[in-house]
Amino acid sequence: MVDVIKSNIPEGELSKKWTNYKSSANLVNPSNRRNLDIIVVGSGLAGASAAASLGEMGYNVKCFCFQDSPRRAHSIAAQGGINAAKNYQNDGDSVGRLFYDTIKGGDYRSREANVYRLAEVSVNIIDQCVAQGVPFAREYGGLLDNRSFGGVQVQRTFYAKGQTGQQLLLGAYQALSRQISKGSVKMYNRHEMMDIVILDGKARGIVARNLLTGEISRHSSHAVILASGGYGNVFYLSTNAMGSNCSATWKAHKRGALFGNPCFVQIHPTCIPVSGEYQSKLTLMSESLRNDGRIWVPKKLEDAKRISLGEISPSDIIEENRDYYLERRYPSFGNLTPRDVASRAAKERCDAGFGVNLSGQAVFLDFKDSIKRYGKEVIESRYGNLFQMYEKITADNPYKIPMKIYPAIHYTMGGLWVDYDLQTNISGLFAAGEANFSDHGANRLGASALMQGLADGYFVLPYTVSNYLANDIQTGKISVESKEFSETEIKVKDRINYFLKNNGSKSVDYFHRKLGKIIWENCGMSRNKEDLNSAIEQLKTIKDDFWRNVKVTGRNNHLNQELEKAGRVADFIELGSLMCHDALNRNESCGGHFREEYQTEDGEALRNDETFSYVSAWKYNDENLSPKLFKENLIFKNIELKQRSYK
């Protein structure tokens, strides 16, 4: 028997919920705000925008990031764009349409009320960012330009060449910098949250490590916001930054926070293929490229083979012998099918032997026709920096030879379970951006991550955190001398000492690579019961081996990157196991979660709404016990559940 959890969705009509919430939420008067402390962990789009906005409101904010500057958070690497229901192109867009596309794109596994709110505030984000000086792309008339992204039939994506994430993050970073200079936000660069402190059932602070000196410090607060990003690096090879990690959310999970939909991860269809064993990370090629690029593999097996051996060039293959498989299978969306569908289609062709590089794991993304239609200059103005990046990595010129691409892990829809207020089941602990599970269901649409991160930080948390803190104005400063803080600090120090004294024989990366391989092979683009069970067993062995044999060089009291990695990989191993449990429980295919046992005759995902129309929210159990499943039933009142089709 599993327990059912509640999401605290406000009453009333869908389109009025957020307005009603805002007009009835509790407020904190300005003179009380300065007596309330808020900790924000992470300085990406969600973290920086939340810290800046809450600082502006007059709260005392402390913001932590492991990088040397908040400007380096991995939101900076987002390329393509940010969605908003502005309808500047007069192509029939609306809040309702963005809501519908997001629910459908997420394969009907997200919460209606949250997604509607996201669509609603999307228009405010663009206004806010332009006011901050974010230099979005413009047309000659001086108005904002838009492009299309996968899974939709309107042009609602705002962009700044291939550096949209960078420009939005710098906007938030500048807003944050302004608050730092005013003293309302205190920034802790090169600090890592090591654990969260719970007092009387409420999140009341964190214990952090200064990565330069090894000093462990205690920080108390009335609320804690985790905006620490996703867990894509559980796969070792991903498009995430090297430092991106799940430790903050995992520590919260181990302290009782539920983890939502961990098996929902996004495999992005257009990444540069793996080139060798030494590979440390994968590079994404923006989805926007699919506006003008056509994806294909040869129709004949022998052509594929000869191309991969370098005997012939892709341009030797005449049109009739090319299989534009996305256009063939999904004529109405063509190359712009959503990411999960496009990724699986690439895997299907490559598994059938049509891959075009030596490993057999690559397909072509070809710009020949667009260059012919618009000229090289137009293509260069749209994608110049991406083409340059591709050439630097592969030494191939994509204006002449089609790009080779293959799917790679890119984003994690799962994360800490949160209610409508973005609050976890632990009072006072909030999660925002990729760190929470909300909004994207089983598959995120392109250009929606930036939208969600900024929506959470700028427009949702300022209301919901205030609503929570309104009951805390009498509490006063929280002491860091309590038993709970001391115990947490001791636990953190013990773990560091364990690593440094372990004297094992294998490096942290050795374990991380092994973990990544197991998860990619068993809990990646397609999954089945047998593999998942075997992965859970293999992970037990790895965990055991890790704790016995991991070797961490150096000391605690100086910059020690191996020590940092060891703590993160320890958490990834445990999270990987939870992903497998979740994937095993979900006996259906939906979005990024494809169970081989559940597919239609033509190989499409087969959803089971009768049984699985819920969010799985897992509670951490003792080390050696399986996690406990809670369910949040998803109720769709405003949208009709359909088999998702992009044909």
Next chain:
Amino acid sequence: MNLKLKVWRQESSKHKGKIVEYKVHDISPDMSFLEMMDQLNQSLIEKGQDPVAFDHDCREGICGSCSMYINGQPHGPENMITTCQLHMRSFNDGETVYIEPWRASTFPIIKDLVVDRSAFDKIIQAGGYISVNTSGNSQDANAIPIPKENADSAFDAATCIGCGACVATCKNSSAMLFTAAKISHLSNLPQGQVESSSRVISMVNKMDELGFGNCTNTGDCAVQCPKGISLDNIAKMNREYLKASLKSEK
């Protein structure tokens, strides 16, 4: 291929540093430079030695973390890329490669190749922003049309990744290109006009106060900039500064 590496090792800002020689073998030309460093570090860890510390994060040329001086050039021999985008096919078998940290007194060494660039954050905090609070009632994003060329110039300046190569390569350790890029980004936009005078004065003052040198128009900063930030931005900043000084009553 096989390479000889001469790497700057320094335990902390308090210790003295020195060049240490390492050999790396079986390097694939398709490896990135940092993957070559990973391989070196794996071999050091296996021997129980402290691996070489270096800053890196996104490994796709946008976060601005990586900061190595390679064979006397910031981010190595190729133009318009960061160290993480540099691939080993740019080197020859048997070559000796010198790897050093950024050199500037305003970027003190933390360990090995890792330096402290927090001075850049301080310059931005001095005024590198538009003072607008979060509000669901900002005017519509299309209310003020912005000529495309202004928006494009603002964007070009705003692509600075804050890596610090400009400072490291400048004989005066000047942060003019970095500071000018932000000033130019914001002053190209109508939203940035209101604070343009106070912004340029306080950012330039902060830059001086932190100990960055002045500009002597050598132009190496723009040559070495992985994002191609142009020297024109410095000219623009100087104009803005002059304009602001004439206006300023302070």
